[in-house]
Amino acid sequence: MGNLIQYIIQEDPEKENLEFRRKNFFRSASSHSKNILEQNLMHNDFEKVNSNIPRYWETADDGKKVYDYVVKKEGKVKPKDQNILDYIVSATKGSLNLGKNFFPMRKINFTDKYKHALINCNAAQYGKGGADIAKLASDLREWNDVRTGSNTLDSSKGDNYANKVGRLLGSKYPKGDCNALIEKYIKKNW
DSSP states (O other): OHHHHHHHHHHOTTOOOHHHHHHHHHHHHHHHHHHHHHHHHHHTTSSEEETTEESSOSSHHHHHHHHHHHHHHHOOOOOOOOOHHHHHHHHHHHHHHHHHHHHHHHHSOBOHHHHHHHHHHHHHTTOHHHHHHHHHHHHHHHHHHHHHTSSOHHHHHHHHHHHHHHHHHHHHOTTSOHHHHHHTTSOOBO
16 A cells, blocks of 8 residues: 555656545545456446347347347257157157256256256256257146146247256257356356
C-alpha cells in the first residue's frame, strides 16, 4: 500500500491531498472490480452462454434459443443407424440407464433443465436405440406432466428442449462426460 501511494505521488506530485488520492484509487478499483465481475459472469457462463442465450429457462422460446445455439456450436447430430440387434441392445441399455438415474436424480440439487439434459445425454450415449428410448420416455413424461397439471404446456416444451440438448450431446460424444458437456450450456446448480 505504501509503495502504491508513493507511486501515485511520484506520478502526480502536484496533488497534495493523499487521502483524496487513496479514496479515489479504491473507488475506481472497486468500480473496475465490479465491471470485471460482471464481465466474468457472462464470460464464465454463470448466467448466460452469451448475452442472448440463457443458461436456465422456463419458456419454450428460451429453450429453443439454447437448443439452436448448441446446434450452431456442436452441429446437428443424428445417431448412427444400427442393425436390429445393436438397436435393441442400445435401447435396453438406454432404458435401464433412464430407470437407474431417474429417481436418484430427483433428489440431487441440480437445476431442472440440467437434470433433463443429463438423463437424456446418458441414455443417448448407448446409440440410436438409447436416444430413441430417451425421447420416448421424455415425451411421455412431459405429456403426463401437462395432462396432470404439474407443468404448463410452455414449460413442458422448455423441458423438451433440455432433453434435446442432452440427446444431441450424448449422440455426438458417446464416450464423453455428460456432466462436462451439458454444463457448458445449461446451468447446473442453483
